[in-house]
Amino acid sequence: MNPPKSQGMVEIRWLDSIQSEAVFARRAIRRGTRIAAETPLVVVPPVPKEKELSTFCDEIYQAPDSTAKIAELPIRPLVKERIKKDHYMNQQVWEFYKAKRWIDSKGTLLKGKKLHKTIMKTMDLCTIFRTNSVHLGPEGRYGSGLFSLYGRINHSCVPNTHNSYNPTLKRLTIHAIHDIKAGDQICVDYIGDVCRTRQQRAFSLYNTWGITCNCVACTDPQINRLRCRMLLLDQAMKQALAAYECGASTQPNFAAIHGVPRVTTAAKALRTTKELVHILKAQGLHGTELCRTLRECSKYALDSGSPDAALQYAREELQLEISLIGKETSHLEADFQGAKYWVKHIRALITS
Numbered sequence: 001m002n003p004p005k006s007q008g009m010v011e012i013r014w015l016d017s018i019q020s021e022a023v024f025a026r027r028a029i030r031r032g033t034r035i036a037a038e039t040p041l042v043v044v045p046p047v048p049k050e051k052e053l054s055t056f057c058d059e060i061y062q063a064p065d066s067t068a069k070i071a072e073l074p075i076r077p078l079v080k081e082r083i084k085k086d087h088y089m090n091q092q093v094w095e096f097y098k099a100k101r102w103i104d105s106k107g108t109l110l111k112g113k114k115l116h117k118t119i120m121k122t123m124d125l126c127t128i129f130r131t132n133s134v135h136l137g138p139e140g141r142y143g144s145g146l147f148s149l150y151g152r153i154n155h156s157c158v159p160n161t162h163n164s165y166n167p168t169l170k171r172l173t174i175h176a177i178h179d180i181k182a183g184d185q186i187c188v189d190y191i192g193d194v195c196r197t198r199q200q201r202a203f204s205l206y207n208t209w210g211i212t213c214n215c216v217a218c219t220d221p222q223i224n225r226l227r228c229r230m231l232l233l234d235q236a237m238k239q240a241l242a243a244y245e246c247g248a249s250t251q252p253n254f255a256a257i258h259g260v261p262r263v264t265t266a267a268k269a270l271r272t273t274k275e276l277v278h279i280l281k282a283q284g285l286h287g288t289e290l291c292r293t294l295r296e297c298s299k300y301a302l303d304s305g306s307p308d309a310a311l312q313y314a315r316e317e318l319q320l321e322i323s324l325i326g327k328e329t330s331h332l333e334a335d336f337q338g339a340k341y342w343v344k345h346i347r348a349l350i351t352s
Helices: 049-062 064-071 077-084 087-099 112-132 198-209 221-246 254-258 266-282 288-303 307-325 339-351
Strands: 005-007 010-015 020-025 034-038 042-044 144-146 161-166 171-176
Touching (some): 042 049, 049 087, 064 112, 077 087, 112 144, 266 288, 288 307, 288 339
Antiparallel strands (some): 010 020, 034 171, 042 144
């Protein structure tokens, strides 16, 4: 067992309960603090899904020095064995070396036991990539990558940190979204969608990462009821607000025909989104879902002729955004994606 490894305000320790490493706070960390901004061990550029593994193989082939640190990243044995039995991954690795004419990155011809060992090692690295890689930007706009510290942070459905790739910095940032006490474990949300029931989350976590989560959201029936309400509200809200924005909700008998709440005014749309804000805050879910919902509140307040209320929601979104990703948001200027630019837009409308 390795001794704890310190990295700034956190340290990596072995955790017997999960038989793996975990990250803990070395000191008290205030909400909004940037815990880390780390560069990737390897980056796979944006490619079609079917080419991702072969591209990863090529990246580590071109930079063999990165493989030692990648191999240290944790992966649960059950998941590792299941993925290694994947015929598709096995085929991808063999075809990669076949295309290289069975020559490794040092120019050595691979055959017999050496070829088998190289294939097995590459497959081990591929399993780590499949379970630990992070999308860089929305839907992998900038590709996907592996990170040393992030790869050791465990999951919670009620996380105390948020991770986000910042293309302005070209780093993955990790920020505290709650005050964290010294000795607390650092956790992120692997799933990225808080509007799911316990059963839905459990299925995704076990099948992808081999995790059985025992956080408060997975053990408290009252919180699970709130999550069920969030799911229903989020689904109904998305459909109802989409219908409102395109004008479909004004059709006669709309709710009866489509089974979707009828939202015919911006004021009603605002009331719907405010309920979701309330439920998210009640559970301490101060993540991107709350940011998105605050933006919707701001838009509907603006549409209903309440620019001051719209500005208030926008300012709240801005403070939340800063605590989640920091102030380096020049990559979010287009179409007012970043809260800072949305606030400026509303101020300009008020003063015009």
